[in-house]
Every structure is written in structure tokens, then in C-alpha cells.
Amino acid sequence: MSVQQNAGVVLPAACAVAASFDPALARSVGAAQGQAEVDPNIKRSPLCGRNFAMFSEDPHLTAALAAAVVGGAQNAVVGPLLCCSQVTDAPDRRVDERTLQEIYLPPAAASLQAGPQGVRYGSGTLNGVPLAEAAAALLPQPTAKTNDAPSTAPTHALAVQLAAQCGVLVQNLGALPLRAGQRVAYIGAFAETPRYYGEGQPSPAAIGALDAALLKGRRVGYVKGFPANRDERDEGEFLRAVSAAVHADVAVVFAGLPESFVSPDADRRTLRLPDCQNNLIARIAAVQKNTVVVLHTGTPVECPWAGDVSAVLCMYLAGEGVGEATDALLWGDANPSGRLPETWPLRLEDTPCYLDYPGDGRTADYREGVYVGYRWYDARRMPVRWPFGHGMSYTGFVYRNARLSANTLAEGGEVKVCVTVKNSGAVRGAEVVQLYISDETGTPIAGGRVPQVLRGFSKVWLDPGEERDVEFVLTARDLAHYDPARHAWYAAPGRYLLRLGHTSRDIRASLGLNFG
Template sequence: MERDLKKIISEMTLEEKAGMCSGEDFWRLKKVERLGIPEVMVSDGPHGLRKQPGEADHLGIGESIVAVCFPAACATASSFDTELMNEMGKTLGEECQAENLSVLLGPAVNIKRSPLCGRNFEYLSEDPYLAGKMAASYIRGVQSWDVGTSMKHYAANNQEYNRMSCSSNLSERTFREIYLPAFETAVKEAQPKTIMCSYNKINGEYASENKHLLTEILRDEWGFEGYVMTDWGAVADRVTGIVAGLDLEMPGSHGVNDAKIIAAVKDGSLDEALLDKAVERILKVLFSYADNRHPEAVFDRDADHEKAVKIETECAVLLENNGILPLKEGRKVVYIGEYAEKPRYQGGGSSHINSSKVTSALESAKEKGRPVSYVKGFPFDKDEENAGELAAAVQAAKDAEVAVIFAGLPDLIESEGYDRKDMKLPACQNKLIEEVIKVQPNTVVVLHNGSPVEVPWADKTAAILEMYLGGQGVGEATDKLLYGEVNPSGRLAETFPLRLEDNPSYLNFPGDGVNVDYAEGIYVGYRYYDARKMPVRWAFGHGLSYTEYEYSNLNMPAESLDDKGCVKVTVDVKNTGSMVGKEVVQLYVSDKNGTAGRPVKELKGFAKVELQPGETKTVEFALTARDLSFYHEGLGDWYAPSGTYEVLIGHASDEIALRGELSFKTEKQLPLYVSGATTIGELMAHPVTAPIIGGLMQNMQGAMGAMQSDPTENVEDTLGTGAEMMKAMMHGMPLKSLASFAGAEMAAQIELMIQGMNQALGNK
């Protein structure tokens, strides 16, 4: 049904319009019965429904309906599988329709700046390209059921410490290249119905009243069509928020902020047209749900549980394996650690799910008749060593053929509301692992954690399987992976550094509580470790398999690219092993033009492909100018210099198999205003000024010496076979200094030339 929203709004009172811009209670939007505006409900997500009564909390303390807990984002991002994310989204969308929920609050796409962020388990990746593509697929899945999503937390919310007031201070380039692209990709490719703004300030201004963020970037540049809602209690100045582009306040302020909106309209300080626009955006989303109900939707918890199991098998990452995995049937195995019996499968806070069913790895093994014994070893919920339990675990490991230790982080360490203090596992777990390894070389460690941990014993284990927080099906998925019913195919969506101190944000996280400076700039995750040539425990994109893969035939039919073009890249991948498997083919791009401040390489494509033993498939990617570009603050746009770029294909960021070159030509010109402070190097690098300054330098050959005759040569060539010092000095010499060396006549010529170059550049 087509609604005339403007007509409805014209019939609303000022009080009704103001009221529409805040929640009725914790989870419901207001209704206006006389105009046919129904009450609708939203619910926490993003990996399961946390539907609560209207007066419930927002931190996961109160009870919610029985639902299905899917793997958290830390796990699903590691699938590198957009189709899988889409299917999970579709399942959640149907559940929402069955439970009469209009908007699911997710996905959460903030970048994993530091391993210590308490909410990292709910975020996707350290890489904005991967996070954006995975989020867009999830959104399309959920919204295929006419249920909205609320992508969060917009923006630069990368810690829990003082997240409600702290200012994230970062450059525009850093903002555009690292912390905004996941939001941008999802908006442009999937149009989430709503965006949730974050609590924090950005460069001193609250996100909830930041017009640059909410209107100029989100709507004017990206074309966002939905409404912006607050995180719960994130309003600073409600009227300023309306002007900036904030539409819905949740959960509301018991009428206090509604009254401020009404008063501002009446005294003329708020244009009522802006209020009408906010109401229109809210009603558009509200009716897109209310007018498109799906009575056929069913919340089949048992069927969805099986989906959760399958999804987790695609997400787990095999970090190490000396051949012990998959476990052979009939081997005498002991499971150690209480997570084998009570798995940790989700994080704490607003995404905490009241799960319908949780089957542990131990239960799964017993149900399948596997010869597995169990000793507790250490508790699942605290760091507490028990000498008797430790001794029993060591003896059991000694008596078995294989020891599988189920380790991880207790709930009290990872949660919304606070950050981790370090990257360590509980001391009792590390000690047990070390002691068991001494007596049992066939020791496998299974990890349950929402973010990287330090693993000082890694080199001494037989295998390490990262399950992350794998949802309520994690136990069954673990069993399938350990025994080879499924081949591991996950890849790390974040780098595991050797130690916390290696992380690029280490000296600046989490700030002083008032400000946090993103001093590492664009060098987040693998971008930093690559630039520093720093060894890591496991690199971004890393993940092993029970089979082997081979790459060949990297091909780029059009080996040149311009601003508007697109280049197709194809590569063959072959399963050279004996087991069916799924390989994640990763494409990175590297700027080979000596451009200052660019990462060694950046992810710009990935594809997950299933291969039978001996099978070869061709994987295709597409590259555009944007994929080669960085954000140039002077230009206020994305820019890639003309020149050569390298296309890298590999199994992981540190396992590049194939390389190819791509040439690029841009018509964009960087802004340049010439003054006495402008250097020779800057002028030689610009296509408009290079011939002019080249001519000047030709005229100065006699005075300066060692000059060549070709004015189009770059500065290194025009200086000839002289000293490197002279080359460097000339490259960095400002025009004013050149004038002082060249004499009065040449100085006057330089003044005229400055005017001429500015005119040629179109500068006033």
C-alpha cells in the first residue's frame, strides 16, 4: 500500500510530531491511532533476537524470549563468506517477522582498532573492506523479510572506556579510509533502514549532533534514505540533533526532550520543516514494515539451531596443525577444561541471547560414541587454579593418545561496558596448557574468545582451533571440525599480534577518558604490521585446511585503468589435496608509485570457493579507481596518482602466491597554490607546473651547474650525475630560497612565474 506520508504529517499536531521522534519505552515507537500510525517494536541483535518486555533493560541483564544464538560477528567475519552472511540475515529476518519486530539492532561494523575493546566480539574486522562487504550481505538478508536493520555504532566507537562522552580524535583521511568505509559500503550496497549513531564525540562534537557525519556524509554523499536513531541514551542536545540529522531518540526522555523540540519550533529556533523531515523518515521505515507483514513467517528454533551449527563450521579458523587433525576415529582422547562441558559461545551485554539449546562438544562426542573422556582442569567462569584438578588433567593427558584442551576467556573479561585489561588468557589456563604439553605432544587447543589472545605455548602444541564465540551450536561444530566431518575454512578477520605491546594503538588506547587520539592514523591491523615488517603470531587472512590449494593463471585482460573504468581480474585455484574444502582467495592492491603514507597493501577483494579434490575453478574480481585510491584531504575526495599498481593474490596477507602489474591514468589534478614556500619537488610532481618549473631550471643551468637540457625531466634527472645531496636539496628547496641563490633578475622572474603558475592552475 502506498502511503501519503506528507499528508499524514500535515494532519499531525506539533506535539505528535515531536513525540514521534522518541521512543514510547525501551523498545517501542509511539503510535498515533487516529492517523493509523501503529506501534512497532525494535530488538537487540545482531546475532539473535533479544526481545524483552517494554520496560526491560538494554544491557542484557533482564530475561528475554527464548531465541537462537548465532555465531557473533568475530566468528562470522572469519567465514569470509558473503552468501553465508546473507543466509543468516534471512533467517534472522524471518524470526523478526514471526516475533513482530520491525527493526533488528545490527550489524555492528566498528573497526577493531585495539584487541582490548570490550565489544570486539560484536564487531566484524580490523579491515574496512571486509567489514563493509559482510555487513551489506547481512543487511540484504534481514531486510529481504521487510524487517529493518540498524547498522551501528556510527562512528569511531572503538572502545568501551568512557564511550558515552570520550572524544575520538582523528584526521579526516583516517576517518574516511578506516572508520567510515564499512558504513559507506553497506549504505550504498544494501540501504539499511536505520543507522544507529554512537555515544562518543568525534573531534570534540557528539555523533548525535554532528551534521557533517549525519547529513553531509551519510545522506548527501552516500545517499542514505532511512532514519538515524540514537544508541540508548546518546542524546546530548536534542534540538541540535534534529538540525544535524538525528531523527529518533531511544528510548526517550519521558517527554523532556519532546518538550524542547516543541518549544524550539514555537520560538523559531527550529525550523518545523526539519522536524517534518525527521518524522517522514521515521514513518517511511515504520510503514515499510507495518504494511508488509509476512504471516507465513515461522520461528522454528530447532531448524534455526541446525543453521547456527552449520554457520559456525564455516567460521572456525584452524590456526595451527602438525597433522594431528582431523582426529582419527577410535583414538583415545581426553577433553580438558570446563568449556568442553559448558562452552562460552557469546559475549556479554546488549546482544546476550536467552538460547534455546546449547550442546557442548563433550555431549556431541558422547552422542556419536567417540572414545572421549573428560576432566575439568579449570573452571569456565574465573581464573582459579586447583592443584587437584591440574594434577588430574596432566595424568589424564599422559594416559590418552590425544589431549584436547578447551580454553578461552570467561564472560567477566569480555563484555559491553568495559574493555579488557590485557590480551592474556587466565593464568590457570596457561599453566595447565604448559603442563599438559610436557607430557602429551599430541595436544590440541580449542579457543573460545571474542578477540585475540596471547598464546605463549603456541609453538609447542600439535594444533590450535579458533572457534571464537560461535553461538549455541559451537559444541556440535567443534566436534564436526575436530573429527573431519567438515573441513575448516575460516580465515582471520583480524591480526593476532605476538603481544599486546605490538599493537599500533598501544600507546594511545583508551586515552585519558576525555580524549583518545587515533595517532596511528590509517595504520590499523595488518597495515601497521606490514609497514613495520613486524612478525605477528597469525596474520590477517590466515587459516589452515585439511587439504591444499594451488594458484595459477593470474590474468587482467585490460591491464590499464582510468577514473571511470573497471578491470576484471581472474585467477585459477585448484584443490591439490584429497578432501573437499573451501578456499578463501584474497586480492590485495599495492601502490608502487612511492606515494607517501600509503600502506604496503590493502584488501580489495575476496571470494570463498568450494573445491572437490583435484578440481580447479576460476575466481573473478573487479577493480575500479576507488580500489587504488586514498582519501586526499586537500582534494576532499578519493585520489590515486597515475602510475603502476601491483595486484596481489594470496591465501593470507602474509602468503601471497601471485603478482601482477596494473597501470592507471587519472584526469584528477591535486589542488596546488604556488607561493614562495612551494618546493621544486611539489612543482615537478604536478602536470601543470612541471613544464614551467622545468623551463626555469633550464635557464638556471649555468648558475646552478649540473643541469640537463630537457625541461620535462624530473628533478633527479635534470641535476645529472652530481651528488645525491644536491638532488635532495633541490627537490626540497622552496622557491623563495631558490630566488635568493639565483640573483635579483632571476628572483623577479620567479615572482612572475608564481603568478603565472597560479593562473594556469585556476587559482585566484
Template sequence: MERDVKELISQMTLEEKAGLCSGADFWNTKSIERLGIPKVMMSDGPHGLRKQAGETDHLGLNESVEAVCFPAACATASSFDVDLIGKMGEILGEECQAENLSILLGPAVNIKRSPLCGRNFEYLSEDPYLTGKMAAAYIRGVQKWNVGTSIKHFAVNNQEYRRMSSSSELSERALREIYLPGFEEAVKTAQPKTVMCSYNKINGVYAAENEKLLTKILRDEWGFEGYVVTDWGAVNDRVKGLKAGLDLEMPASGGYNDRKIVKAVREGTLDEAVLDKTVERILKVLFSYVDNRHPEAVFDREADHKKAIEVETECAVLLENNGVLPLKPEQKVVYIGEFAENPRYQGGGSSHIHASRVSSAWETAMEKGRNITYVKGFPCDRDEVDEQQLKEAAEAAKAADVAVIFAGLPDVFESEGYDRTSMKMPECQNRLIEEVAKVQPNTVVVLHNGSPVETPWVKNVAAVLEMYLGGQGVGEACDMLLYGEVNPSGRLAETFPLRLEDNPSFLTFGGDGKKVNYREDIFVGYRYYDTKKQPVRWAFGHGLSYTDFSYANLQVSGEAMNDTNKITVTAEISNIGKCAGKEVVQLYISDKNGTPDRPVKELKGFTKVMLEAGETKTISLEICARDLSFYHEGLRDWYAPSGRYEIAVGHASDDIRLTKEISFETKKQLPFRVDGATTVGEILADPRTAGVMAQMLEAINNAAKTEEGQEAVSASDSESDAAMMKALLDGMPMKSLISFGVPGEQVEAIITQLDALCR
């Protein structure tokens, strides 16, 4: 049915309009029964429904309805599979329709600035390009069912410590290149129904009242059409937030902030038209759900459990393998560690799902009749060494053909609400792994964790399989991967540094409680490690398979690009192993022009391809000028200098297989002003002034020749003198020409003439 929302708003009282701008309770919006406006319910996500009934809370402390827990974002991003995450979104959208939920609060797309962020398990990646593509796919999937999403937390919310009040201090370039592109891609290509603003300040201004963020960037630049909702309790100044573009306050404020809105309108400090526009945005989203219910939607928990298993098999990352995996049915295997029977499959806090069932690797092995025994070894919920259990584990490992240790981080180590203090695993686990590896060379470590850990034992074990927080089907997925029923195809969406101190944010993460300075700027994750040539444990994009792949015949549709055209990149990928498998092909761009402060490479394309043994397929990726660009603060836009760029295609950020250079030419001109402090080199580098400056230098030299015929400014008697003079001129401010004999009046005239050329 067609709704005349503006007409509906015209029938509302001021109090009713103000009331619609906040929740009725923790999860529901307000209704206006006389006008046929119903209340609608929201639910936490992003990897399942956390629908609460009765006593409700935002941190997941109270029970929610039984639902299916899919792999967390730390896992799904590692699939590098936009189709997969889109299908997962569709499943969640149908579940929401079946449970009468209008908005699913997710995806969470904040960048993994540091391994210590307590909520990293809920975030996708350290890379903004991958983040944006995966988030957009998730949103499109959920919203196919006319259920809204709420992409969060907008923006620059990269820690839990004082997240409600601290200010993230960063450059405009870092904001635009690292912390906003995930949101930008999702908004422009998937149009989430809502955007959730974060608690924190950005450069001193609360996100909830940041007009630049909520209106100028989100709506004016990106074209966002939905409404902005607060993170729960994020309002600072309600009226100021409304003016800035904040629409819905959640949860309820007991009418306190509603009365402030009414008062501001009546006193003339808030234009009622601003309130009307806010209500219009809220109602359009509300009715897009109410008028498009799907009575056929079914929440089939058993069927969706199987789908959760399928998703996790695509997400797990095989980090190391000397050939011990896949396991063979005839081998005698011992499972060690309580995670084998009680897996950690999700994180703590607002995304905590009341899982309909949970499968463990030990339970699955028993059901399949695997030749396996089990030893507890260490507890899954604390760091506690039991010498007797340690001894039993070592003895069992020695008697087996293979020992599989299920390790990772207990719930208490990482959760919403607080950050980790180190990258270390529990000491009881590290010690057991070391002791078992001494007696059993075929030791496999299976990890259950939401973010990178230090692995001091890694060179002594035969294989490492990263399951991340794999959802309620993690046990069955793990069994399938260990025994080769599915070939691992996940790739790391974040770098595993050798140690915490290697991380670029190590010196500033957390801040002083009031401010946190992002001094690493754009050099986050692999952008830092690759540029600095800093050794890491496992690089961004890394992941092994039970087969091998080769790359060949890199081709481009054109070797020259400009501001408007695009280039198609193709390459042949072959499965040269003995079993079917999936390869994630990654495309990186490198600026070869010596442009200051640019990472050595940046991800600008990826695709996942399925190949049978011996099969070859041609993959195709497309790049445009934006993919070559950085954000230029002076231009206030994206900019790539004319010159050469390298297209690098490979298996990981540290495993590039094919490269090809292309040329690029831009018509964009950078802002440039000439004054006495401008150097000769800067003037000669700008096409608007270079020719004129060269002629002026020649004229100055000709006029200043000595009696012996030598040039006073640029001539020299030797190559070394010439190099010195060139370097001197390059860094010489225009005002300094006076000291070398050029009349001051002439210098001033030259500066005026050159500056006029740039206006």
C-alpha cells in the first residue's frame, strides 16, 4: 500500500512527533494508535537473533529466545566470499521476519586497529576494502526480506576502554582512507535502512551530534536514505544531535529528551521542519517493514544449524600444515583440551546468542565413529595448570599417531565492554602445547579465538587450524576440515603479528581515557607491516589448502587509465594439486611514483574461485581511478598523481604471484599557492608553474653570468657540484633567491606571476 507519510506527520501533535524520536522501551519504537502507526521491534545481531522477551538489556546479560548462532564476523570475513555472507544475511532476514523483528543491529564494521580491542570478534577486518564489500553483501542479504539492518558503529570506535566518552583523534586522511570506506561502500551499494552512531567523540565532537559525520558525509556525500539511530544510551545533547542528523534515540529516556525537543521547538531554538524530516525518515523505514511482511517466513532452527556449519567450513583458515592434515580414518588420534567438548563459538556482550544447539568436535567424532580418544588437558574457562592432567595429555599424545589440541581464548579474555591487555593465550595452554609437541611430532593445534594470539610454540607443531568463533556448528565444521571432507579455503582478514609490540598502534592504543591518538595514521595492519618490512607470524590474506594453485597470464584491458575509465584485470588460476579446492585471488595496487606517505600496497579486489584438480579458470577483476587514489586533505577529494602504478595479483599480501604496470593520467589539479616559502622544487614539480619557472631560472642565470662566463645559479664545474646545486635549488624557498644575488623586487614579481597561474 502507498503511504502518504507527510500527510500523516501533518496530523501529529508536536508531542507525538517528539515521542517518535525515542524508543518505547529497550527494543521497541513507540506507536501512535490513533494514526495507525504501530510499534516495531529491533534485535541485536549481527551473527544471529538476540531477541529478548520480558526483562531486557543491551549487554546480553539476560536470556534471549533460542536462535541459531552463525560464525562471528572475525570468521565470516575470513571467507573472502561475498556470496556466502550474502546468503547468510538472507537466512537471518527470514528469521527476523518469522520472529517479527524489523531491524537487525548489524553488521559491525569498525576497523581492527589493534588486536587488543575487546570487540574485534564482532568486526570484519583491518582492511576497509574487504570490510565494505563483505558488509554490503550482508546488508543486501538481510534486506531482501524487507528487514532493516543497522550498520555500526559510526564511526572510529576501535576500542572498548572508555568507548562511551573518549575522543578518537585522527587526521582527515586516516578517517577517509581507513575508518569510513567500509561504511561508504555499504551505504552507496546496499543502502542499509539504518546507521548506528557510536558512543565516542571524533576529534572532540560526539558522534551522536556530529553534523559533519551524520549529515554532510553520510547523507550529502554518500546519499544515505534511512535514519540514524544511537548506540544504546549514546545521546549527549538531544536537541543538538537532532540538528546534526541524529534521528532515533534508543532506548527510551522516560520522556526526558522528548520534552527537551518539544521545548526547543516552542522556544524557537529548533526548527520544527527539522523534526518533521526526522520523523519522516523514521516512518519510511518503519513502514518499509510493516507494509512488507512475509507470512511464509519460517525460522527452521535445524535447517539453519546445518547452514551455520556450511558457512563455518568456508571461514576456517589453515595457517600451518606440514602434511599431517587431513587426518586419515585409520589413524589413532587423541583430542586434547576442553574446547574439544565445550567449544568457544561466540563472543560476549550484546551479540551473545542463545544457541539452539552447539556441536563439539568430540561429540561429532563420536557420532561418526572416528578412531579418537579424549583427554581434558586444561580447562576452557580459566588459566589453570593441572600437573596430573598435563602428564595424562603427554602420555596420551605419545601413544597416538596424531594429537589434536583444541586451544584458544576463554570467554573472560575477550568481550564487549573491555579490551585485552595482551595477545597471549592462557599459560596453561601454551605449556601443554609445548609439552605435547616434545613427545608427538604430529601435533595439530585448533584455535578458538576472536582475534590474533601469540604462538610461541608454532615452530614445534605440525599444523595450525584457525576456527575463530565459528558459531554453533563449529564442532561439525572442524571435524569436516580435519578429515578432509571439506578443503579449507579461509584467508586471514587481519594480520597476526609476531608479538603485540609489533603492532603500529602499540604506543597509543587505549589512550588516557579522554583521548586516543591515532598516530599510526593510515598505516594500519598490513599497510604498516608490508611498508616497514616488519616480519609477521601470518600475513593478511594468508591461508593454506590441501591442494596447490598456480597463477599465470596476467592481462589488462588497457595499459593506460584516466579519471573516468576502468580497466579489467584477468589472470589464469590453476589447481595443480590432487583434490578440489577454492583459491582466494587478491589484487593489490602500488603507487610507483614516489608519492610520500603511501602504503607499499593496498587491497583493491578479490574473488574466490572453485577449482577441481587439474582445472584452470580465468578470473576477472575491475579497477578504477578511486582504487589508485589517496585522500588529499588540501583537495578534499580522492587523488592519484599521474604516473605509473603496479597491479599485483597473488595469494596473500606477502605472496604476490603476478605483477603488471599501467600508466595513469589525471586532470585533477591540486591546490597550490606560491609565496616566499614555496620552494623552487615545488614550483618545478607543478605543471602550471614548471615551464615559467624554468624560463625564469634560465633568464636569471644568463643575467648573472660572471666575467669568466660561468653561471651563478645553476652551472657547475663537476657532476657532484651539479648534483649539489640541483638539490640546493630543489629545497630553496623563493625568498632565498635574494641571498644569491637576485633582486628582491624581481623575486616578488616572480612570486606574484607564478601564484597567479595557480588561481
């Protein structure tokens, strides 16, 4: 999705909608837009210039959210189909059959079946075949949709509400939430003029977190520190920012990628923030233990200072409500409930297609195969900055009594997976329960065995002390991988491990299931 603008209201971009992990929210975004362009491609590389318009590195999450936006919109266009997350030079994309079927086709198929009013194709080819021809051969025809319900007129209040549910608290050692009476220094021009959209020229300009705080009567000071639109260090501003941090109880640095660093028409070459931002964050963290960083970005960035700051709040590109939403999340008026829809790597060199992306200008070889995103990092047991599905809250959640309706699943049958989740803290909050499946059958798999795959997720809001059962229904298709020899999905008989987690790397309960 590009700029989400309807009647002058800019709603969150797809990268932010995905962080909600909430199909109902995604559907409401579609309904409020009325007209939506939905990109069902997968985030193969964090360098892709259009990552802000895509949802996730995971096909299950992307399919659910993209289909929800299409289903909610009066007039949706799906595309560009089968571009497989490639911008630069639109080359021939060489993707093997299993990778297409498991990674790139499911979100596109789900979007088409949700009833768009049109489709769009990118330029270039897929395995030598023009994209339009490849899509006709590999994907279902768009499902006709009758939607007589009027679109929801978007309001600024709705934009704020949606943005607050898209913010991801990725780190917190105690600096957040901020408290009345603290001396708080806001640093960085993004506090005044946040980047909140992917492309286009939206109007009006968004209210920044600084103005939102002042309107609430918060006790905050402000130093520009660095500009929002370029990488430029002013020594006087730098020193004033460090001094403000020294004399504050908490320093909040608002950082992100300037528009000049990204383009929807070209891929990036680095994951770094501007040097002026990284340098100032590091210097402030050296003198202020309660340093908080707020990030405005449509894609992961390297965060070399993460181990030195107390808290990090990622707002992605959250639309015109970003300022008020950030204010509410920082000060505890709202509880962060977002989750990362993509892995944040420690460095660019760790990413799955680092050696191959974007290609030589003629061809792009997808040699990583099905090992996209967390599948790659998990298979190599590679450390990451923050894992897929990660996100913190101002409360805590306890998982207990994980159970199956049956210990064996037969072909054509189904099994229910259930777990009880309790809010163990003092404030209302949301947990996103994630269900991953691991194939432990030992059956050889052409192209390699992926350690685990997401097969379900559920966002549940709980009051303090409240507990609720979260249930998933699985069939043989959820256990299966695509077998190129059969040209079909196949689940081998044997044992599978069902893993219920808070993130892809924080598994709270595991259950064994026999198939066949």
C-alpha cells in the first residue's frame, strides 16, 4: 500500500499495518481508504525500495493482512503481482517451484480471492515468462466481490487510533513509560516533523510528538540535534543536544530514514541510519542511562547503539496520527501492542540474499530459496537484533494449559490447538499468540527442511488478571511443504511439533502431534 489518503486523511502504510498483527485492523484500513492498492509481495530483502508498501517477510501473515485490506476496501487493486520484492532494473527473476509455491504465491492468491476490482503487473519476467503470463498460469482469477456497504469515512481520530496499534516496543529496560514530573528532553527533528508516509505528497502535515506532548501539558524540552531531511552534523546542535540529555531525567531521540535516503523506484545500498543520527544517539547514550529512541522507518535499519540505550519504540510509517500515537505510547496513555512483521538483523551482511540482491541488472537469482526471513536466521541459528513477531508491552502475559483436541491428525481431518493466556500485569494489554509448526518426521525434503513456519496468530486484548483461551484449527495442509516432484503439497507421516510463542524465538509451550 502506498500513501493511505482519503478525504485528506493519511492512514498507516502497509509496513505499519502489518505490525498490528490484526486482520480486523487491516480490514478497517481498507474500509477507510475506500480505494486501495495492495502489494502482496514478500519482504525478501530489507534493501527493497518498496518495503514500506509490503506487509511482511512471512507468507501466512502477508496473506491474512493483504486479503483483509482488499476485503474491506470498496475498490482495491492488487499488484504488482509476482514482482517477488524486486525493484532495481526489473530483471528476470529466477525462482524455483517450491519457493514460488511456499513463499511468493500464497499472499498473491489470497489477495485475488478476497475480491479486488483490478490487478496490476510489474515489468520484467519470472523464469523467462512475462509477469502477466506467469500470473495467469500460476494464480487464480480474481474473485468477484459484491460490497454494498459504504466505505468508512476516515477521520484524524481514526488515524491516531490505528497508528497507536501499529507501534512496536522492541526494547525497554525501564525508561518507558514516561512519568509526569520527569524532566524529559526530546531530541531530533523527527520530533517536530516525523516521516509518516511512503510516497506521494500527503496533506496536511502530521502533528509531531513534540506538539502532541505540549498540547497535553507535558514537561518536555526540545533540541533539534540533527535535521529530518538530510545527513548533516551541526556541532552547536550536537553539543546542545548532549547537554540537554545530561540535565534531563530521560532523553528521547526521534530518529529515522529521511526521504532522501529511500525511493520507491530504487533499492537501497545500506541499512544504516544517517551518520549524524547514529553518532548523536551513541553520544547521548554515553551520558544518559535513560535514553529512548523512537524510529520512523519503513524497513529495518541497523541499530549499533541498541545495547547502550534503555528503550526503542518503532513506529514504522504510521500515518498522520503518528505524533499523538507516539505521545500516548511513550507516556503510557496507550499500551504498545505491535509486533515486528520482519526480522531486524544485526547487519546487512547477515540477510538471506545479501550475496545475490538485487542481481546483475539482467537476472536476479533467488538462491536463498524458501529460507526467507526468520526461516533463514533460524536454520543457521544466527543471532538477530530483534526476531520476527517480537514486541513488548507495559504488562505481562502467562501461557498455561496448552492442549490438543487429539494427539493424532488423519488425512482429511482437523485438530484444535488451544492455550490459556492470562494478563499477569496491572494494565490492559494485548498479546499476539503465534503458532509455529516444525516437521520432525525426518523425511528428506528437496531444498532443505525449514526449522519452523508460522501457521496461525491471534491478537487478544486482556484486562489485568483476565485470562482467555486462544484456539487454532489445523489440517494436513498446515503441516505440509510443497514437493516439486509431486507438483503438490505433501505432509509426510510422522511427528510434528506445534510451538506456541510470544515471538518466533520465545516459545512458551510445545505440543507433539502425529500425522497419518
